[in-house]
Amino acid sequence: MRGRAGKIARRVRRAVASVGLVVAVVVVVTPAIARGGGGDQLEYRVKAEFVERFTRFIEWPPTAFAGPDSPFVLCVIGRTPVANFLEALAQSRRIKDRRVELRRLQPNADLSGCHLVFIASDERPWLKQILSRAAGHPIVTVADSEGFGRAGVLINLVVDDQGRVRFEISPAGAHQSALTLNAQLLRLSQASSTEDVP
Amino acid sequence: MRRPHPSIRGKLIALTLLAILAPISCVLFIVGSNEIRDIRSDMVTSSVLITSVVAEYAAAALAFDSRPAAEEALQVLAANPRFLDATIYDRAGRRFAAFRRPGRTGPDPPAVLADAEPRSTLEGGRITVVYPIAQGGERFGTMVLHGAMAPVTSRVHAYVWGLWWLTLGIIAASLTLAWALERMVSRRLLRLADVARQIARGADYSVRASDRGHDEIGLLAEAFNNMLAEIDHRQTEAREAIRMRDEFLSVASHELKTPLTSLKLRVQGLIDQAPPVADPAEALRLHKSFDLAERQVRRLEKLINSLLDVSRIAIGRFPLQCEEVDLVSMVHNVVGQFSAEIARSGADILLDLPAHARGHWDPLRLEQVVVNLLSNALKYGAGKPIEIAVRCDDDTAFLTVRDHGIGIDAADQRRIFERFERAVSLNYGGLGLGLHIAREIVVAHHGTIHVESERGQGAAFVVAIPRGQRPPAELGEAWTHA
Numbered sequence: 001m002r003g004r005a006g007k008i009a010r011r012v013r014r015a016v017a018s019v020g021l022v023v024a025v026v027v028v029v030t031p032a033i034a035r036g037g038g039g040d041q042l043e044y045r046v047k048a049e050f051v052e053r054f055t056r057f058i059e060w061p062p063t064a065f066a067g068p069d070s071p072f073v074l075c076v077i078g079r080t081p082v083a084n085f086l087e088a089l090a091q092s093r094r095i096k097d098r099r100v101e102l103r104r105l106q107p108n109a110d111l112s113g114c115h116l117v118f119i120a121s122d123e124r125p126w127l128k129q130i131l132s133r134a135a136g137h138p139i140v141t142v143a144d145s146e147g148f149g150r151a152g153v154l155i156n157l158v159v160d161d162q163g164r165v166r167f168e169i170s171p172a173g174a175h176q177s178a179l180t181l182n183a184q185l186l187r188l189s190q191a192s193s194t195e196d197v198p
Numbered sequence: 199m200r201r202p203h204p205s206i207r208g209k210l211i212a213l214t215l216l217a218i219l220a221p222i223s224c225v226l227f228i229v230g231s232n233e234i235r236d237i238r239s240d241m242v243t244s245s246v247l248i249t250s251v252v253a254e255y256a257a258a259a260l261a262f263d264s265r266p267a268a269e270e271a272l273q274v275l276a277a278n279p280r281f282l283d284a285t286i287y288d289r290a291g292r293r294f295a296a297f298r299r300p301g302r303t304g305p306d307p308p309a310v311l312a313d314a315e316p317r318s319t320l321e322g323g324r325i326t327v328v329y330p331i332a333q334g335g336e337r338f339g340t341m342v343l344h345g346a347m348a349p350v351t352s353r354v355h356a357y358v359w360g361l362w363w364l365t366l367g368i369i370a371a372s373l374t375l376a377w378a379l380e381r382m383v384s385r386r387l388l389r390l391a392d393v394a395r396q397i398a399r400g401a402d403y404s405v406r407a408s409d410r411g412h413d414e415i416g417l418l419a420e421a422f423n424n425m426l427a428e429i430d431h432r433q434t435e436a437r438e439a440i441r442m443r444d445e446f447l448s449v450a451s452h453e454l455k456t457p458l459t460s461l462k463l464r465v466q467g468l469i470d471q472a473p474p475v476a477d478p479a480e481a482l483r484l485h486k487s488f489d490l491a492e493r494q495v496r497r498l499e500k501l502i503n504s505l506l507d508v509s510r511i512a513i514g515r516f517p518l519q520c521e522e523v524d525l526v527s528m529v530h531n532v533v534g535q536f537s538a539e540i541a542r543s544g545a546d547i548l549l550d551l552p553a554h555a556r557g558h559w560d561p562l563r564l565e566q567v568v569v570n571l572l573s574n575a576l577k578y579g580a581g582k583p584i585e586i587a588v589r590c591d592d593d594t595a596f597l598t599v600r601d602h603g604i605g606i607d608a609a610d611q612r613r614i615f616e617r618f619e620r621a622v623s624l625n626y627g628g629l630g631l632g633l634h635i636a637r638e639i640v641v642a643h644h645g646t647i648h649v650e651s652e653r654g655q656g657a658a659f660v661v662a663i664p665r666g667q668r669p670p671a672e673l674g675e676a677w678t679h680a
Contacts, residue, residue: 050262053261053262053336055334056261056333056334056335056336057257057258057261057333057334096334097335167262182258182333184254184255184257184258184259185258187258187267188258188259188262188264188267
């Protein structure tokens, strides 16, 4: 009995994995984004803000930090306007009660010092390598490109039809590594995702 | 039957009520107020708890700006009817999401500043909880919850009702207890009092208290019964002594009467048959001796007659032979008979008499009354004037004999009408029977006799005696019950 149930569960999980990821939708503040004209800038600022907020709902293991004074390292791979806002944010805010250090990295760079990696859309060719380098480390991967979620990025920011920024969380990614994702964060994405998944 | 006030029953009820009610109400009050305080604090705690849970649920919704998710989080409150409304405000103090119980009326709750301090207040039957919505050290907004205190109120009502029923129960229990205690104490005492009252009414010392208890009241009843037995015993003894005395009086007076009659005849014979004596001095001496002998015999006869009368009164053999009598002429006669004694005493007799005062009386007995009162007045009048007055109305004749002698103390005025009683020392002679016999005769005629006197101011004996025809009153009561 148990064996059969386990088999069914595994099959279901595989089916889910094959879909890639469950799309989570979050309704977001900014109707202005869709209106264009500086709207893009607002979109990137909101995305940067979201990135910062994700850190509030995610716990890194203590081993992820070298010491009590070591910074929270925010890495950006590729070129994206979000990076500028992240840079401003790193200068003005503290994450996990630590100062924030922004690092701009090459796609082939070592990611082991990073806590969160934002992957720009132009990095699509190297996405697999980047993700494989991040795998096994307590690193939150964030992107804002179509298909990146399915490819294995933990959190993928998207803009919906109404111009609102939403996010998807990959359940497979959520379960891996030593990161602890806040249940409400997951729930928020899942609750929305049920609406979106056809 | 008059009961003491307040009764033992009342005191028992009051005491048991106090003894039961006071500590129980204290305990109930303490337990109740503690309970209510606990309920209130539980309500506050649970309201704060649910607010904190919803706030945590809503944190992500607020952080990522999802109103539907925030409203869904608030829907948790729908399950508990005592949560009336809740509102989530964003960081800027704008209303972000709200829950309002259907049917809830009234204005929207006022907006709360985003940086409002967490607090919970109980006011006007409502609880208000203000709770920050934060995550990872970042505050995203504030949640405000309003809850009803109805459960507390209904709990208080339940307590008040419970207390009320309990009080009723306790009163009933106290009454039962007091009833039982009363059976054990009060009723038995009242029965004892009843026995005492019965004895006081009937002078029957043969009744006994029937308490069989072995407690203090039982001991009291036992002592009471012992006392009754003792009184009964002494009463019997006293009665026996009185009976023997009466018998002796009767026998003695009869026995004395017989030789007295022959003595009287012999003295009279001696006087009548005495040969004439030539010597005037011898004749005077002889006359004086005869006179003395005759007077002493008369005095003896009077004493013996008094004793006979008293013993007749005592055994109730004192028949009246009533006929039409004039009290006024009777007074004249008696004064005439007493001329020698009056002369000897030196007192003036002042008469205040109407022409007639007729009534239906026993002439011999009534004369005895007048005689006794007059001889009394002469005896104690100290030679001062004596007033005899008769007055009459339609029903009653009044006879007053007033002297101005030594008088009688108020304390003695009742006593002098009893047998063998005198207000003064024995120096005055006599058996102390005159007033007693006079009273008995007057009472037998349905009349009254009383004295008005003060020491040293003389005495006035007033007889009031009905004039009409009536059967003689029972006599000798005072004698037999003395």
